[in-house]
Amino acid sequence: MNINELTIKECYDGLKKGDFTSVELTQACLAQIKKRNKELNAFISVFEKEALVEAERADEMIKSGKQQILTGIPFCVKDSISTKDGLSTAAAKILSNYVPPFDATVIRKIREQGAVLIGKNNCDTFGHGASNENSMYGPVKNPHDIKRVSGGSSGGTAVAIADNMAIFGIAEDTGGSIRQPAAFCGVVGLRPSYGINSRFGVMPMASSFDTVGPITKSVTDAKIIQEIIAGQDFLDATTVEVKNKKLKVKNKKLKVGIPQEYFEIEGIDEEVKKIIENKIKEISKNKDLEIVSVSLPMTKYAIPVYYIIVSSEDSSNLARIDAIRYGERKEGSDLYNVYAQSRAEGMNEEVKRRIMIGTCALSADYYDISFRKAQKVRTLIIQDFEKVFQEVDLLITPTTPTPAFKLGEKKDDILSMYLADIFVSPAAVAGLPAISIPVGLTKKKLPVGMQIIGSRLEDEKLLSFSNLIINY
Amino acid sequence: MKLTLKEIEKIATLARLNLSAEEKKMYTEQLSVIFDYIEMLNEVNTDQVSETYQVTGLKDVVREDEVAFWEEEDKQKLINNFPDKMGNLLKVKAVFDNNDE
Numbered sequence: 001m002n003i004n005e006l007t008i009k010e011c012y013d014g015l016k017k018g019d020f021t022s023v024e025l026t027q028a029c030l031a032q033i034k035k036r037n038k039e040l041n042a043f044i045s046v047f048e049k050e051a052l053v054e055a056e057r058a059d060e061m062i063k064s065g066k067q068q069i070l071t072g073i074p075f076c077v078k079d080s081i082s083t084k085d086g087l088s089t090a091a092a093k094i095l096s097n098y099v100p101p102f103d104a105t106v107i108r109k110i111r112e113q114g115a116v117l118i119g120k121n122n123c124d125t126f127g128h129g130a131s132n133e134n135s136m137y138g139p140v141k142n143p144h145d146i147k148r149v150s151g152g153s154s155g156g157t158a159v160a161i162a163d164n165m166a167i168f169g170i171a172e173d174t175g176g177s178i179r180q181p182a183a184f185c186g187v188v189g190l191r192p193s194y195g196i197n198s199r200f201g202v203m204p205m206a207s208s209f210d211t212v213g214p215i216t217k218s219v220t221d222a223k224i225i226q227e228i229i230a231g232q233d234f235l236d237a238t239t240v241e242v243k244n245k246k247l248k249v250k251n252k253k254l255k256v257g258i259p260q261e262y263f264e265i266e267g268i269d270e271e272v273k274k275i276i277e278n279k280i281k282e283i284s285k286n287k288d289l290e291i292v293s294v295s296l297p298m299t300k301y302a303i304p305v306y307y308i309i310v311s312s313e314d315s316s317n318l319a320r321i322d323a324i325r326y327g328e329r330k331e332g333s334d335l336y337n338v339y340a341q342s343r344a345e346g347m348n349e350e351v352k353r354r355i356m357i358g359t360c361a362l363s364a365d366y367y368d369i370s371f372r373k374a375q376k377v378r379t380l381i382i383q384d385f386e387k388v389f390q391e392v393d394l395l396i397t398p399t400t401p402t403p404a405f406k407l408g409e410k411k412d413d414i415l416s417m418y419l420a421d422i423f424v425s426p427a428a429v430a431g432l433p434a435i436s437i438p439v440g441l442t443k444k445k446l447p448v449g450m451q452i453i454g455s456r457l458e459d460e461k462l463l464s465f466s467n468l469i470i471n472y
Numbered sequence: 473m474k475l476t477l478k479e480i481e482k483i484a485t486l487a488r489l490n491l492s493a494e495e496k497k498m499y500t501e502q503l504s505v506i507f508d509y510i511e512m513l514n515e516v517n518t519d520q521v522s523e524t525y526q527v528t529g530l531k532d533v534v535r536e537d538e539v540a541f542w543e544e545e546d547k548q549k550l551i552n553n554f555p556d557k558m559g560n561l562l563k564v565k566a567v568f569d570n571n572d573e
Contacts, residue, residue, distance in 0.1 A: 085549070101549035195528045208526045237533040238526070304510040315487060322488070324564060329555035335565040337490065344490040352489055356480070356499050357506055359487040366507075373513050375523035380516065382524060414502060415509060431527030456527070 004028040004074075004164045008221040011073050011167055015062055022062065022072025025167075026055040026116050029074045033119065033165045040141045042150075042159040044079050045087045046119040054116045061114050069224055071114035076166040078157050079120040080127055081212065082201040083107055086117065090203050091125045091135040094327045094346025104201025105236065106170060106212050106229040113228065118166050121156030125348050126318065127177055127205045129153050130420040131410065134350040139407060142184060144446055148404040151181030151420075157215050158185040168225060169215040174205045175306050176424025178213050179436035183399035183449025186438040189215045190222045191424075193457045194431035195240040197226075198233030206313035207238070209306075209428050219437060219470055223463040230459075242457055254465060256283075257294035257392035262423055265300075269402040275440040275448045276398045283469050294392060298384045301377050302426040307418055308361050308374040309429075315358025318351070353414070382430045389455040394465060397423050399436040399449035423451060433459040435466050473507040475500055 003011075003020050014020050030048055037043050051074065058072030077083055080090035082100035084107075089095045103111060111117065124134040132140040132155030140155035142148040143163040150159045154171035158181035161169050171178045173191040182189025190213040197212045204210060214225035232239045258280060263273060284291045323329040323342035330345050332338035344352075361370040388395065401422060410417040427434040433456075436449040452469065454462030480500045484491045491499070556563040 098553060099549065101546045101553075195530075234535050237535075238528055238530065240528050240530065298516075301513060301516060304513055307506070308510055319488070323555055325562060326553035327555065332565070334569075335567060336488070338565055339488040340490040343488055347489075349495075352491070352495070353499065353502060355487045355489065356483055356503060359483045360475070360479075360503060360507070363483065363486065370507065370510060372523060373518065374510070375525060376518035376521045377513050377516050379521050379524045380518070382527070415505065 002028060002164070004032050004167070006167065007217045008069065008073060008168055008224055009218075012067075012069055015072050016067060022055040022058040022116060023052060025072065026051050026074045026118065029118055029164070029166050032163065036143075036163055036165065039146060040143060040159050040163060041122055041138050042140055042156040042163070042165060043076070043119045044089060044091065044122050044137050044156070047086055047117060050086075051116050051118045058114045058116060068113040070110060070228065072116060073167050074116045074118040075110065076119050076121050076157060076160045076169045077107060077117065078123050078154050078169070078171040080123060080172055080203040081107060081170060082203070083117060083120065086120060088120060089137075090127070091123050091137050092321070092346060092351070093136050094321055094323060094342060096328055098326050100201070102201060104212075105198035105233045107201065109229050110170070110225075121154070121160055121169065121171070123156055124153035124350070126203065126351050127153040127172060127174055128350045128354055130176070130180060130417055131405070132156065132181070133407065133411060134348060136348050141407075142404045144186065145404070145444070148406055148446070149184065151184035151404060153177040153181075154215065155181045158182050158187055158189065161185070161187045161215050161217060168217075168221055170212065170225075171215050172202055172205075173211050173213055173428070174209045175310060175428045176421040178215060179399050179424045179434060179449070179451060180421060182215055182436045183438070184404040184447065186447030187215055187217060188219055188222050188438070189213070189436045190226060190463070191427065191434050192226060192230070192459050193433040195238050196230050196242060196457065196459060198231070198236040198239050200233055200235035204317040206310040207317060208313060209310060219435070219463065219467045222435065223467070226459065226463065240457070253288055253290045254394070255290045255292060255392040257292055257388055257395045259294050259296040259299065259388070259395055259397060261296050261299040262397040265401060265422060267401055267419070268398070271442045272398050272400070272402060272448050275442070276396075276450055279439045279450055280396060289469075292392060294388050294395070296384045296388060296426070298377070298381045299426055302381055302429050303418060303422055305374045305377050305381065306421070306425040306429055307357070308370050309378065311354045311358035312361045312371050313358070315355045315362065318355055321347075378429055381426060385426075385430045385432060385455070394462065395453040397451045397453065399423060399451040403442050403444070403446035403448060427453045430456070432456055433462050435462060437466060437470055473504060473511065475504050475507065
């Protein structure tokens with residue numbers, strides 16, 4: 001086994017015992033990037049020189065007895081998250097030269113431990129997509145079959161971890177952008193509860209949905225990262241204080257709900273369904289668990305609600321991307337045309353489509369029938385979940401209705417592309433924590449992800465019990 | 473719901489996007505499909521339901537508005553990101569039109 005294939009926990013032990021150094025670990029990851037990135041396109045920037053300097057510094061820390069859990073461990077970050085002095089483009093041409101002079105809060109916390117930033121990952125431009133085919137830097141390929149998509153929008157980060165180009169990754173999930181590519185690539189992806197992790201320095205997409213979380217090789221690793229990056233931040237007014245709650249189950253046994261709607265949806269792949277059902281059957285043998293069937297009747301409305309609200313918040317957030325204070329500015333006859341031309345050339349088809357949908361939904365003629373209506377239905381989706389969580393501790397569903405699809409397969413069918421997020425968007429609409437865990441392979445050797453959803457702000461319970469379920 | 477080309481042009485102007493003729497045509501068709509699709513929300517009775525604009529329940533989050541210290545080096549990095557500048561000043565096109573009386 002090569003050292004770049006290790007988990008965080010294993011790297012920590014290896015560094016501590018002196019089995020290898022951070023420089024060696026970093027070199028192993030860099031070598032893997034050199035070997036594979038040309039084909040997979042998971043990185044937009046690789047900070048080779050800087051990473052090796054950081055690794056040397058980490059080795060010093062370890063030698064002098066100052067090792068923390070992430071010291072000397074190479075990680076990668078989605079390109080829509082700001083990293084100090086490192087190009088951060090969000091895969092958008094309009095930000096092709098943007099170098100932030102600060103770290104996002106979550107990145108600062110990780111780097112303070114002495115973790116080594118190895119590079120920035122390709123993604124759908126500004127996070128708009130479910131396949132990573134909407135990147136202005138080209139699509140990311142799935143390492144399990146390079147003719148297939150990585151999933152999106154955090155495709156590059158999921159591929160980097162699946163292909164051992166870094167030990168862990170940090171990405172962003174608005175409606176499924178961590179969980180869906182994690183499922184397609186066979187790694188663990190965590191969307192924390194909305195408001196638990198600071199989003200300062202994360203390029204915004206939809207402010208009432210956006211979350212930052214880890215993509216890792218194990219549930220334990222996700223838990224390690226989440227414990228480090230969580231916490232209230234005065235730079236993000238939407239962060240909430242979470243009191244350390246004791247892990248408590250609702251009844252004597254841990255009760256897990258299986259929402260029937262997720263298994264009956266049109267277009268669900270039979271093999272995916274079977275793998276998830278078999279896994280549920282397997283874990284139901286655990287005497288500490290009780291599995292019950294539940295109903296979430298509003299599930300089918302999550303996608304239209306999601307796309308209207310997200311596009312609306314998106315169109316408003318992306319108004320700041322105007323090439324005035326930073327970014328690639330284009331010539332125009334007057335100020336209006338400087339804005340309109342820079343945006344037209346620096347953004348791609350999908351980003352412009354979302355801006356158009358959102359601007360339309362927020363315009364006087366459409367506001368009540370689209371944006372406002374969607375916000376009301378959102379309330380009902382949340383109530384659906386609240387009702388179910390009075391009964392059960394966790395929910396189990398497939399992460400995606402199908403395994404990774406072929407590149408180009410859904411390109412001309414926007415609605416079918418949007419439906420790839422059908423199982424991941426409901427939790428996002430309600431601000432709930434959810435994790436995708438790899439649970440098997442199809443006959444074509446494509447990974448299948450199982451999603452576990454927790455109730456709001458009970459991330460610790462979600463992570464602890466995910467480990468219990470997966471290790472059973 | 474059929475959107476017209478004129479509506480699309482108005483939305484593009486509001487959104488500050490110079491679109492080509494093909495793009496306008498494409499978005500006219502696609503937005504019509506999407507707004508047709510979201511009509512399924514009308515199946516849901518929301519007469520007695522209020523909107524959820526955010527999920528945290530937080531209200532009026534305030535903090536002191538204080539000047540934060542920035543290293544000279546970091547200030548220069550911000551300025552280096554300016555697409556066009558004169559000295560340390562950001563250069564932009566005129567905001568007001570002088571000919572407009």
